[in-house]
Amino acid sequence: MPSTLDPExxxxxxxxxxxxxxxxxxxxxxxxxxxxxxxxxxxxxxxIVAALFYRVLRHDPKDPSWADRDRFVLSKGHAAxxxxxxxxxxxxxxxxxxxxxxxxxEHLQGHPDMGRTPGVEVSTGSLGQGLSxxxxxxxxxxxxxxxxxxxxxxxxxGDCQEGQSWEAATAACHFADRGGRRLTAIVDYNHLQTDxxxxxxxxxxxxxxxxxxxxxxxxxxDGHDMAAIVDALEATRGADRPAAIVCQTRKGRGVASMxxxxxxxxxxxxxxxxxxxxxxxxxxxxSQMAELQLTRRGEEH
Amino acid sequence: xxxxxxxxxxxxxxxxALLELGRDHAEVVALDADLSVSTQSAKFGAEFPDRFFNxxxxxxxxxxxxxxxxxTGKRPYCSTFAIFATGRAxxxxxxxxxxxxxxVRIAASHGGVSxxxxxxxxxxxxxxxxxxxxxxxxxxxxxxxxxxYRVTLDSYTDxxxxxxxxxxxxxxxxxxxxxxxxxxxxxVLREGSDVSLIACGHMVWRALEAADRLQSxxxxxxxxxxxxxxxxxxxxxxxxxxAKTGVxxxxxxxxxxxxxxxxxxxVAAERHPVPIFAVGMGDEFGVSxxxxxxxxxxxxxxxxxxxxxxxxxxxxPIVSHPxxxxxxxx
Numbered sequence: 001m002p003s004t005l006d007p008e009x010x011x012x013x014x015x016x017x018x019x020x021x022x023x024x025x026x027x028x029x030x031x032x033x034x035x036x037x038x039x040x041x042x043x044x045x046x047x048i049v050a051a052l053f054y055r056v057l058r059h060d061p062k063d064p065s066w067a068d069r070d071r072f073v074l075s076k077g078h079a080a081x082x083x084x085x086x087x088x089x090x091x092x093x094x095x096x097x098x099x100x101x102x103x104x105x106e107h108l109q110g111h112p113d114m115g116r117t118p119g120v121e122v123s124t125g126s127l128g129q130g131l132s133x134x135x136x137x138x139x140x141x142x143x144x145x146x147x148x149x150x151x152x153x154x155x156x157x158g159d160c161q162e163g164q165s166w167e168a169a170t171a172a173c174h175f176a177d178r179g180g181r182r183l184t185a186i187v188d189y190n191h192l193q194t195d196x197x198x199x200x201x202x203x204x205x206x207x208x209x210x211x212x213x214x215x216x217x218x219x220x221x222d223g224h225d226m227a228a229i230v231d232a233l234e235a236t237r238g239a240d241r242p243a244a245i246v247c248q249t250r251k252g253r254g255v256a257s258m259x260x261x262x263x264x265x266x267x268x269x270x271x272x273x274x275x276x277x278x279x280x281x282x283x284x285x286x287s288q289m290a291e292l293q294l295t296r297r298g299e300e301h
Numbered sequence: 302x303x304x305x306x307x308x309x310x311x312x313x314x315x316x317x318a319l320l321e322l323g324r325d326h327a328e329v330v331a332l333d334a335d336l337s338v339s340t341q342s343a344k345f346g347a348e349f350p351d352r353f354f355n356x357x358x359x360x361x362x363x364x365x366x367x368x369x370x371x372x373t374g375k376r377p378y379c380s381t382f383a384i385f386a387t388g389r390a391x392x393x394x395x396x397x398x399x400x401x402x403x404x405v406r407i408a409a410s411h412g413g414v415s416x417x418x419x420x421x422x423x424x425x426x427x428x429x430x431x432x433x434x435x436x437x438x439x440x441x442x443x444x445x446x447x448x449x450y451r452v453t454l455d456s457y458t459d460x461x462x463x464x465x466x467x468x469x470x471x472x473x474x475x476x477x478x479x480x481x482x483x484x485x486x487x488x489v490l491r492e493g494s495d496v497s498l499i500a501c502g503h504m505v506w507r508a509l510e511a512a513d514r515l516q517s518x519x520x521x522x523x524x525x526x527x528x529x530x531x532x533x534x535x536x537x538x539x540x541x542x543x544a545k546t547g548v549x550x551x552x553x554x555x556x557x558x559x560x561x562x563x564x565x566x567x568v569a570a571e572r573h574p575v576p577i578f579a580v581g582m583g584d585e586f587g588v589s590x591x592x593x594x595x596x597x598x599x600x601x602x603x604x605x606x607x608x609x610x611x612x613x614x615x616x617x618p619i620v621s622h623p624x625x626x627x628x629x630x631x
Contacts, residue, residue, distance in 0.1 A: 136369020167362035
């Protein structure tokens with residue numbers, strides 16, 4: 001029985017925040033060992049991914065091909081480490097596999113590969129394709145007559161610079177009653193890309209307004225406010241139109257030396273940076289654990 | 302199964318066979334990008350509107366949607382013109398379909414210059430090369446209506462990604478009826494001993510006509526091989542033919558780079574090198590004109606094939622040699 005289906009046992013906001021920190025530490029460790037990959041792009045999405053995998057998504061790690069599961073598509077495939085961390089923490093594959101990231105002979109590829117890694121629904125990595133792929137999945141769900149099954153597509157600001165994303169946005173509305181309504185697009189709008197800020201390189205401006213203009217239900221939230229993320233994600237279930245959640249985020253979130261700073265895209269942490277980042281995240285984890293215990297004790301009385 | 306004795310376009314066979322597949326298999330879905338009348342997928346759309354998705358002029362979107370559908374258990378057939386199926390949507394086909402090894406069929410109509418009047422922007426002459434180079438992608442170019450019908454029907458039973466190339470103009474039939482099977486993908490349509498004419502698609506009936514000309518005008522016995530599956534190529538049939546004749550001409554409505562000619566030359570170079578001349582498009586784009594005028598303009602005709610065969614035959618006594626490769630030696 002998928003744990004996330006039971007509202008009684010669904011983790012609360014504080015616990016989700018703790019899991020986000022766990023996933024962040026996993027990412028730092030993976031990248032420090034791999035010496036390659038996109039750490040800051042993974043960290044900006046950690047809160048969103050934690051909310052999805054620990055609460056919102058209906059999935060069953062014991063049965064990755066469960067027909068009734070929701071689907072998660074990582075359109076920003078370069079943030080693969082955060083997806084791998086979430087999958088490993090749920091038992092789709094052993095945690096130890098995370099240390100094989102980007103290594104020859106291991107299954108964790110630089111970008112998600114559905115043919116190699118359990119739990120990866122579709123291969124991504126070339127920006128702009130994920131929303132279209134997600135729409136195809138959503139259309140198939142309607143053809144199969146499934147009830148209340150959704151597709152969550154996590155996109156980057158770079159994804160939204162690709163024209164194909166807007167072809168998909170148009171088609172999702174056109175096909176809303178044939179499956180498009182099942183789509184939730186989540187934009188991890190961290191405002192930093194390889195060559196600079198999005199404002200410098202190619203300003204995409206009002207992302208929420210753009211999705212709204214394409215006919216989507218569209219909201220903008222703080223992508224590090226766990227309660228807001230959960231509320232926004234849960235509000236999209238049962239919608240009659242595709243829904244976009246534009247998350248204002250900070251690249252490198254949770255690691256002070258990286259957060260919101262240009263120059264880390266696609267660059268792994270040095271050993272010193274990794275140690276510093278892990279100390280910072282573990283301190284955060286300890287305070288979150290303490291807070292969670294206080295909350296639980298409070299609930300008991 | 303409705304075969305044709307009259308000249309008919311291979312795209313018409315696709316439309317008819319797709320409809321048959323739709324009736325037999327609920328998981329077959331079809332997608333098009335605002336060209337469904339030209340590609341003939343509209344027939345499927347009329348009978349199965351719930352399983353038909355016209356995405357408008359957005360071919361990249363179509364290919365990635367097909368990826369999502371296939372990843373969720375459907376068997377998508379995507380049709381558009383060859384230029385857009387390959388050139389415009391290459392990366393989408395590459396990552397979403399080929400890399401994932403999903404059972405998506407890319408039905409590309411209007412391949413080559415024989416589409417005529419629309420000219421260079423629409424005349425796709427490097428699609429076979431692009432799709433041959435793509436890992437895990439099969440490349441299939443049927444010769445006539447009847448073979449196109451078989452190719453489309455059989456595509457359902459194969460799990461590999463497939464690129465199917467169809468044409469716009471009515472094409473004389475070379476198979477009297479819908480063949481029972483595609484086999485390994487290459488058929489010897491006419492036996493001969495002096496030169497092999499190895500052709501695909503619209504050039505197959507022209508190669509047969511060229512063989513007639515060579516026989517009547519020069520007394521040359523030409524063997525004609527139709528290579529329908531260009532990747533993976535049936536190297537045994539090709540080797541058997543060139544080992545017998547010692548010299549070959551390939552013919553395709555495509556650039557002579559990367560297509561059938563290179564596929565045949567690769568097989569020959571490794572296993573049995575003989576002179577192989579190519580009929581096809583050089584380092585040039587198409588032009589406007591009627592389809593047949595375009596074919597004439599670029600020498601993609603029976604006469605063009607026969608002339609190349611004559612050139613090749615001049616070389617034969619100089620560079621040809623006894624067969625290095627014989628089936629009974631293996």
